[in-house]
Amino acid sequence: MLNIYVCEDNLKQRMxxxxxxxxxxxxxxxxLSLELSTDNPHEILDHIEANKNVGLYFLDIDLNYDIDGLSLARQIRRHDPRGFIVFITAHSEMCYMTFTYKVEAMDFIIKDDQDNLHSRIHQCIQSAYSRYSSTNNHTGKIFVTKIGDKEYCIPLSDIIYIETSVSPHKIILHTAYSTLEFKGQIKVTLPILGSDFVLCHRSTIVNKNHVKEIDLKGRTLTLTGGHICPIAVRYMPSIHKCFQYKN
Known part of the structure; x- marks a missing residue:
C-alpha cells in the first residue's frame, strides 16, 4: 500500500x-491510505520509521519548527529511498533549494492558485500510484491482485500468510494492516510468491520471514501479529527445516 503524508504548519492550508x-x-x-496530516515534522519521521511502506509526502518548506521541509525531506529520503516527495509552498524562490538538498522531489507546487493546487496534487497522486504499482519499480517483489475494479499491489515482505476462503474459488491474504479476499487458488498462487513462502497445510501458505514460533507437538505455527496456523503432518519436515534455517 502507498501511504500519503502531509506536513503543513498552516491549519487552514493543511485542512x-x-x-x-x-x-x-x-x-x-x-x-492508498492517508496515514498522517500534521504540522509536526517529527511525527512524520516517527511514523515512517515504524511503518516501512513506501510513502507520498506533501511537505511545506517553511514549517516554523526546529527543522524545515527541506531538512525533513532529506531525513525522509534516508528512511524511504523510494518515496515520492512533493513540496507545497508559497515561496517559489525556494524551488532551486530542492536541488541543493538532493532530495529528488517529484514536484514543486505553489499554493497561491487553489485550482492549480488541486489539479497538481491530483496529478502527483496519479503519477506516484502509477510508478508505485509498476512491477519494474518493485523489481518483481510485489503481489498484484484485482478485486472488482480496484488493483492492489502488496509487497511480498508484507504478506504474513494466505489461506483458502470458505467462499468457493477464493483465497484470503493477510498482512499486518489489511485482509483481502479475492479469486484464486493456493496451488496456483504459491509459485508466484517465490522462495520465502511455503505450504504448512494444503490450504495455507506462510511467509517464512514471519514465522515466530513452531510448536512441533501441537503442530502449529505462530506468525507475526499472533496469527496461528496449523501444520499438516506431510509438511512438518519442510516447515521444521525452514524454522531451523531462520533461527
Whole structure:
C-alpha cells in the first residue's frame, strides 16, 4: 500500500490539502491510505520509521519548527529511498533549494492558485500510484491482485500468510494492516510468491520471514501479529527445516 503524508504548519492550508487528497482517493478508488496530516515534522519521521511502506509526502518548506521541509525531506529520503516527495509552498524562490538538498522531489507546487493546487496534487497522486504499482519499480517483489475494479499491489515482505476462503474459488491474504479476499487458488498462487513462502497445510501458505514460533507437538505455527496456523503432518519436515534455517 502507498501511504500519503502531509506536513503543513498552516491549519487552514493543511485542512484544504487533506480534503483534496481524501476526495481524490475516493474518486480514483486507489489502494492508498492517508496515514498522517500534521504540522509536526517529527511525527512524520516517527511514523515512517515504524511503518516501512513506501510513502507520498506533501511537505511545506517553511514549517516554523526546529527543522524545515527541506531538512525533513532529506531525513525522509534516508528512511524511504523510494518515496515520492512533493513540496507545497508559497515561496517559489525556494524551488532551486530542492536541488541543493538532493532530495529528488517529484514536484514543486505553489499554493497561491487553489485550482492549480488541486489539479497538481491530483496529478502527483496519479503519477506516484502509477510508478508505485509498476512491477519494474518493485523489481518483481510485489503481489498484484484485482478485486472488482480496484488493483492492489502488496509487497511480498508484507504478506504474513494466505489461506483458502470458505467462499468457493477464493483465497484470503493477510498482512499486518489489511485482509483481502479475492479469486484464486493456493496451488496456483504459491509459485508466484517465490522462495520465502511455503505450504504448512494444503490450504495455507506462510511467509517464512514471519514465522515466530513452531510448536512441533501441537503442530502449529505462530506468525507475526499472533496469527496461528496449523501444520499438516506431510509438511512438518519442510516447515521444521525452514524454522531451523531462520533461527
Amino acid at each position: 484544504l490539502i487533506t480534503d483534496y487528497i481524501k476526495n481524490i482517493i475516493l474518486i480514483e478508488d486507489y489502494d
